[in-house]
Amino acid sequence: xRGATHAKWAAxxxxxxxxxxxxxxxxxxxxxxxxxxxxSSWGDPQNPVEPANTNEVQGGKVxxxxxxxxxxxxxxxxEAKDLxxxxxxxxxxxxxxxxxxxxxxxxxxxxxxAKSFVDAWNYGAHVDNKQNNAPFFSDIKGYEDVHPESxxxxxxxxxxLVVKDDKTFTVALKEKFSTWPETLGYQAYAPLxxxxxxxxxxxxxxxxxxxxxxxxxxxxxxxxKLRAWDGYKGEDKAQNGGVDLKVYTDNNTAYTDLMAGNLxxxxxxxxxxxxxxxxxxxxRYINQPALIIQTLVxxxxxxxxxxxxxxxxRRGLSMAINRDEITKEIFQETRTPAVxxxxxxxxxxxxxxxxxxxxxxxxxxxAKKLVAEGGGLPGGKVQITSNVDTxxxxxxxxxxxxxINNALGKGTCTVNPVGTFADFKNQLGAYKFTxxxxxxxxxxxxxxxxxxxxxxxxxxxxxxxxxDNKAFNDLVDKANAETxxxxxxxxxxxxxxxxxxxxxxxxxxxxxxxxxYSENVSDVTLNQFSVPVYDxxxxx
Amino acid sequence: MPDKTxxxxxxxxxxxxxxxxxxxxxGPAPAKARSLWSDAWHDLRRQPLFIISSVLILLLLVIAIxxxxxxxxxxxxxDLAKHYLQKPQWxxxxxxxxxxxxxxxxxxxxxxxxxxxxxxxxxxxxTLCVTVLGTFxxxxxxxxxxxxxxxxxxxxxxxxxxxxxxxxLVVLNTFEKRSVWVVILALAFLGWTQIARVARGAVITxxxxxxxxxxxxxxxxxxxxxxxxxxxxxxxxxxxxxxxALGGYxxxxxxxxxxxxxxxxxxxxWGGDVSAGREQLRNAPFTLIVPSVMVSVTVLSFLMFxxxxxxxxxxxxx
Numbered sequence: 001x002r003g004a005t006h007a008k009w010a011a012x013x014x015x016x017x018x019x020x021x022x023x024x025x026x027x028x029x030x031x032x033x034x035x036x037x038x039x040s041s042w043g044d045p046q047n048p049v050e051p052a053n054t055n056e057v058q059g060g061k062v063x064x065x066x067x068x069x070x071x072x073x074x075x076x077x078x079e080a081k082d083l084x085x086x087x088x089x090x091x092x093x094x095x096x097x098x099x100x101x102x103x104x105x106x107x108x109x110x111x112x113x114a115k116s117f118v119d120a121w122n123y124g125a126h127v128d129n130k131q132n133n134a135p136f137f138s139d140i141k142g143y144e145d146v147h148p149e150s151x152x153x154x155x156x157x158x159x160x161l162v163v164k165d166d167k168t169f170t171v172a173l174k175e176k177f178s179t180w181p182e183t184l185g186y187q188a189y190a191p192l193x194x195x196x197x198x199x200x201x202x203x204x205x206x207x208x209x210x211x212x213x214x215x216x217x218x219x220x221x222x223x224x225k226l227r228a229w230d231g232y233k234g235e236d237k238a239q240n241g242g243v244d245l246k247v248y249t250d251n252n253t254a255y256t257d258l259m260a261g262n263l264x265x266x267x268x269x270x271x272x273x274x275x276x277x278x279x280x281x282x283x284r285y286i287n288q289p290a291l292i293i294q295t296l297v298x299x300x301x302x303x304x305x306x307x308x309x310x311x312x313x314r315r316g317l318s319m320a321i322n323r324d325e326i327t328k329e330i331f332q333e334t335r336t337p338a339v340x341x342x343x344x345x346x347x348x349x350x351x352x353x354x355x356x357x358x359x360x361x362x363x364x365x366x367a368k369k370l371v372a373e374g375g376g377l378p379g380g381k382v383q384i385t386s387n388v389d390t391x392x393x394x395x396x397x398x399x400x401x402x403x404i405n406n407a408l409g410k411g412t413c414t415v416n417p418v419g420t421f422a423d424f425k426n427q428l429g430a431y432k433f434t435x436x437x438x439x440x441x442x443x444x445x446x447x448x449x450x451x452x453x454x455x456x457x458x459x460x461x462x463x464x465x466x467x468d469n470k471a472f473n474d475l476v477d478k479a480n481a482e483t484x485x486x487x488x489x490x491x492x493x494x495x496x497x498x499x500x501x502x503x504x505x506x507x508x509x510x511x512x513x514x515x516x517y518s519e520n521v522s523d524v525t526l527n528q529f530s531v532p533v534y535d536x537x538x539x540x
Numbered sequence: 541m542p543d544k545t546x547x548x549x550x551x552x553x554x555x556x557x558x559x560x561x562x563x564x565x566x567g568p569a570p571a572k573a574r575s576l577w578s579d580a581w582h583d584l585r586r587q588p589l590f591i592i593s594s595v596l597i598l599l600l601l602v603i604a605i606x607x608x609x610x611x612x613x614x615x616x617x618x619d620l621a622k623h624y625l626q627k628p629q630w631x632x633x634x635x636x637x638x639x640x641x642x643x644x645x646x647x648x649x650x651x652x653x654x655x656x657x658x659x660x661x662x663x664x665x666x667t668l669c670v671t672v673l674g675t676f677x678x679x680x681x682x683x684x685x686x687x688x689x690x691x692x693x694x695x696x697x698x699x700x701x702x703x704x705x706x707x708x709l710v711v712l713n714t715f716e717k718r719s720v721w722v723v724i725l726a727l728a729f730l731g732w733t734q735i736a737r738v739a740r741g742a743v744i745t746x747x748x749x750x751x752x753x754x755x756x757x758x759x760x761x762x763x764x765x766x767x768x769x770x771x772x773x774x775x776x777x778x779x780x781x782x783x784x785a786l787g788g789y790x791x792x793x794x795x796x797x798x799x800x801x802x803x804x805x806x807x808x809x810w811g812g813d814v815s816a817g818r819e820q821l822r823n824a825p826f827t828l829i830v831p832s833v834m835v836s837v838t839v840l841s842f843l844m845f846x847x848x849x850x851x852x853x854x855x856x857x858x
Binding site: 252270272273275276322325326328329330388394395398399402403405406410411414415416417419 | 614616617618619620621624643644645646716800805806816818819820822823
């Protein structure tokens with residue numbers, strides 16, 4: 001009977017799906033002479049990688065290997081150290097003179113000059129180029145002319161950037177910004193070669209940078225092959241022959257591949273394996289604090305969530321989430337319940353302090369009361385959205401929903417899992433969410449400013465909830481203008497008081513860097529942003 | 541919803557239907573005045589396969605309709621602190637902790653009980669839809685022949701050419717929220733071709749029969765001929781195909797839910813739970829095994845039932 005065909009089909013599919021997690025095959029090259037290839041887990045970036053456009057973690061990993069900027073953050077301490085910059089001088093915290101070191105080139109042989117930086121920054125800032133990271137240039141004088149809030153640009157370049165000679169350029173900022181040089185290690189400030197402007201499409205398909213690696217090939221959805229660049233002159237020359245970044249849509253599969261010897265490095269150990277990881281990997285498991293916070297952002301562009309009174313509802317939802325229980329059971333304490341909108345990895349001096357208080361403490365009674373006082377949830381329901389291919393997001397989403405349901409009543413909360421990170425990022429940018437959505441923020445540089453301004457300041461580069469609060473914006477402006485570091489930090493902390501009251505984003509927990517590697521490789525470390533320091537990995 | 545089919549099947553196999561007198565002509569035993577249906581029923585009652593599968597199916601139907609009878613626990617009640625991946629207490633029959641707790645601290649026993657409704661509704665729902673749709677299309681094509689047949693047969697071929705699972709993935713992917721009804725419609729949309737072909741073949745054979753000719757000669761209307769004379773006699777092969785396919789649809793739903801493309805929250809489905817359990821395989825294998833066993837037992841019951849019905853109705857295949 002042909003009617004039975006369907007039954008067979010279905011059964012096979014289940015078998016295939018189960019077996020796929022344990023696919024065999026693949027050995028690895030490498031003989032300990034620095035030519036071995038590191039095979040690492042990865043997820044597809046949203047867009048082709050481009051310094052001023054990539055504002056997500058997966059593309060950021062690639063930029064980290066392809067580019068070197070004026071400064072580099074020390075992988076251990078997070079301190080911003082001069083790299084291509086010989087020196088960055090200022091007398092007034094507003095006008096800076098940048099001098100470059102000799103000897104830096106792009107992998108196509110072109111010299112890295114002052115112009116490489118100035119052109120790249122002007123490109124990144126210009127409104128016509130629609131670069132995600134354009135707001136990072138907004139402190140520079142003349143930004144409004146190339147990137148007005150509405151209408152077309154009045155100028156092609158920012159007046160604040162002036163090339164003096166091949167080795168020198170000056171930067172004039174709109175206002176005082178004492179810690180500005182420390183932001184320059186972020187990839188948005190990377191230099192770009194001429195070919196980027198001359199043959200943009202060609203560059204995108206095979207990016208050329210000045211970092212220790214070059215791109216050999218990229219097959220979307222499958223793998224990117226990066227190879228060590230022999231001509232690289234920097235101190236952090238690659239200690240391996242290259243890195244193969246393999247795309248996984250499920251970190252459990254990546255972990256299984258690591259165990260089966262098909263992969264060397266997993267930088268996102270799945271929550272379900274945390275119980276076994278010490279047993280499986282021993283000291284080949286890394287668990288360390290990182291500059292990452294996970295939040296649930298409210299779509300403030302949706303009237304239902306932003307109208308008056310809803311701040312109580314948003315606070316109530318925050319109080320309905322049992323952070324302690326979830327981080328303890330599901331994440332086996334590889335996450336720490338959040339008490340502010342920054343990260344403990346900043347340190348107390350850096351500005352980390354409990355600024356959320358009661359609003360981040362589980363209290364189901366109070367949560368119920370607040371939600372009722374604020375007029376209730378829109379339609380009596382809340383739906384949480386996140387991608388589910390990384391970070392074990394599905395598991396905690398379910399747990400958060402269960403926690404909300406336990407506090408506010410059955411059937412209140414549902415989850416909306418999105419298959420891939422790239423798809424989720426596209427949905428974020430469409431501003432169509434009708435409920436809170438996940439935002440995992442991995443700092444671009446270890447400053448408290450970076451945890452607040454890009455995320456909650458008006459038109460911030462990653463302000464996906466479109467939060468806009470005058471008191472908050474003013475405090476951030478004030479903090480940036482402050483020349484005294486300690487005072488600036490206090491202003492940023494005060495700005496968080498407004499976040500605690502308005503709750504545009506619920507702080508969930510601080511994420512540790514959590515990685516495991518195979519016996520095939522050694523010298524694996526994570527930097528402060530929890531990104532593997534690929535160039536130092538040795539293949540045995 | 542689910543009880544209807546049970547009724548339908550028993551009516552079809554159990555009681556002599558109105559057209560029984562006519563059916564005698566086509567029946568395999570002209571010596572005795574017994575219809576195909578009563579003959580089949582006579583046969584079925586003696587088959588252990590049929591008895592076992594019927595009992596299991598009845599039980600599953602009761603679970604699907606009144607899950608509250610089997611457990612007092614709520615399938616959505618989650619307590620991470622107390623029950624995270626708690627091991628099964630095999631001795632505590634039918635208690636919430638009997639089959640353990642999942643990675644969200646929910647009773648697995650409660651979840652498999654409440655998950656039955658979705659699976660069985662999808663299985664039965666799709667089967668009803670494809671039977672009605674397929675029979676109708678097959679009957680029209682077979683009876684009228686000519687260009688109507690050509691068009692309908694080509695359409696059937698086109699749909700038959702779409703790989704079932706791939707097609708379902710594509711169709712379901714266009715829906716963000718996928719309830720039981722969406723899944724039923726998607727699977728029915730792709731699954732009716734088999735029945736249409738069988739129905740067409742049966743109708744073509746039957747329309748040559750003397751009693752159809754006689755009815756025509758007496759001036760009976762087309763509708764009357766189709767529904768009084770042809771349909772009742774074409775029903776046997778259709779029922780055989782439909783009952784066997786039912787188990788397949790349940791498996792298909794579980795597969796799709798497992799892949800994350802079938803039923804979505806807040807519907808509880810076995811496939812979804814198998815998927816979640818797969819990730820806990822090393823720490824808590826029971827989270828995977830329990831819902832998997834439920835899918836297997838259910839699919840097997842329906843397949844066995846389908847086999848028994850085929851054996852009884854289609855003696856040539858024995």
